[in-house]
Amino acid sequence: MKKVNIQEAKERCARPERICMAITLDEKGTPDIIPLGWKMWTSGEPPMVAISVAHARYSHQLLHECKEFVLAWPGEDMSRGVLLCGTKSGRDVDKIAATGWTPLPSTEIRPPLIEECSVNLECKLVSTLDTGDHTIFVGEIVAGYVSEDDRRMLISIGEEEGYDSLGGRGGYRFGAVRR
Amino acid sequence: MKKVNIQEAKERCARPERICMAITLDEKGTPDIIPLGWKMWTSGEPPMVAISVAHARYSHQLLHECKEFVLAWPGEDMSRGVLLCGTKSGRDVDKIAATGWTPLPSTEIRPPLIEECSVNLECKLVSTLDTGDHTIFVGEIVAGYVSEDDRRMLISIGEEEGYDSLGGRGGYRFGAVRR
Numbered sequence: 001m002k003k004v005n006i007q008e009a010k011e012r013c014a015r016p017e018r019i020c021m022a023i024t025l026d027e028k029g030t031p032d033i034i035p036l037g038w039k040m041w042t043s044g045e046p047p048m049v050a051i052s053v054a055h056a057r058y059s060h061q062l063l064h065e066c067k068e069f070v071l072a073w074p075g076e077d078m079s080r081g082v083l084l085c086g087t088k089s090g091r092d093v094d095k096i097a098a099t100g101w102t103p104l105p106s107t108e109i110r111p112p113l114i115e116e117c118s119v120n121l122e123c124k125l126v127s128t129l130d131t132g133d134h135t136i137f138v139g140e141i142v143a144g145y146v147s148e149d150d151r152r153m154l155i156s157i158g159e160e161e162g163y164d165s166l167g168g169r170g171g172y173r174f175g176a177v178r179r
Numbered sequence: 180m181k182k183v184n185i186q187e188a189k190e191r192c193a194r195p196e197r198i199c200m201a202i203t204l205d206e207k208g209t210p211d212i213i214p215l216g217w218k219m220w221t222s223g224e225p226p227m228v229a230i231s232v233a234h235a236r237y238s239h240q241l242l243h244e245c246k247e248f249v250l251a252w253p254g255e256d257m258s259r260g261v262l263l264c265g266t267k268s269g270r271d272v273d274k275i276a277a278t279g280w281t282p283l284p285s286t287e288i289r290p291p292l293i294e295e296c297s298v299n300l301e302c303k304l305v306s307t308l309d310t311g312d313h314t315i316f317v318g319e320i321v322a323g324y325v326s327e328d329d330r331r332m333l334i335s336i337g338e339e340e341g342y343d344s345l346g347g348r349g350g351y352r353f354g355a356v357r358r
Contacts, residue, residue: 001299001324001325002325003286003324004323006226006300007226008323009299009325010300013197016356018192020192040217040219041193041216042311042313042315043231043310043311044312045312048310048311052222073192107182115180118191119188119191121185126310127310129306129308129317131227131305132226133222133223133224134221134222136221136315144184144185144187144188144189145181146183146187146188146191148180161356161358162341162358177339177340177342179340
């Protein structure tokens with residue numbers, strides 16, 4: 001074992017990381033979508049999830065304002081749309097229109113579900129915590145949905161073996177576990 | 180897509196989940212080790228990581244008291260020790276002695292590194308947030324170490340294809356990505 005710079009150590013355990021997306025609404029009611037690798041469960045009862053969003057992101061502002069979000073897990077066929085959502089800002093682009101994904105009404109909150117995703121969770125914001133250049137948003141999960149297909153989950157990958165590459169660009173490299 | 184109970188929806192996206200371990204010290208200076216699936220990066224600059232630990236856990240008390248922790252990523256050969264650390268309490272068991280793992284001195288904090296792990300990160304506690312039945316502990320990463328071997332990372336798995344099973348018991352089922 002050798003001491004290395006912190007970035008190098010992080011990279012050794014940062015990927016593969018399953019990707020999810022947080023969906024909020026802007027003040028006009030247009031959905032915004034941000035892909036996230038930095039998320040974790042944080043309570044069993046009541047069920048809660050935490051996500052980390054950079055201060056500079058448009059979604060950061062919208063999460064504070066909207067106080068509700070859907071957390072949606074994309075399947076292996078959705079890498080192109082996820083790349084678009086991660087590289088364009090909702091300030092400039094209507095992400096539902098640009099991806100062609102289908103918004104469906106939620107039952108407990110205002111932001112929509114994404115029909116094409118494998119899992120959708122409706123979340124109500126319960127607390128936040130600033131952490132360096134990000135904020136942790138903690139949401140209580142108030143409803144859940146699953147698709148009935150057999151697609152694999154989309155994963156952010158590095159150079160590891162065992163994964164099928166599904167494209168990507170810049171800092172994004174997508175894959176799914178090889179079956 | 181169909182609405183299901185929240186637990187069922189969570190299970191669809193909860194695993195596979197890479198496992199790490201938080202190492203703290205008790206008041207006598209004995210290391211305690213808790214395996215965690217619930218962790219995320221939460222700041223790039225300064226580098227920070229967040230972990231969720233249940234209120235009832237002995238490690239929860241020790242994290243509050245020690246205010247420092249090592250986050251260590253076990254390799255595929257360490258499932259037996261990880262199972263022990265996850266199913267026994269540090270109130271009853273000296274986990275270093277029971278696992279046979281090798282503690283090494285950290286450089287910036289008091290809890291030790293685990294020599295056998297693939298990655299070790301030294302973390303100083305910077306903030307906490309209570310979330311339902313868990314607490315989020317946010318640590319600034321102040322030093323990092325990597326091993327030079329080619330072992331695969333240990334993963335908490337479900338029933339997915341693409342993984343080699345590495346044992347487990349009760350709620351724990353371990354694996355590694357099939358190469």
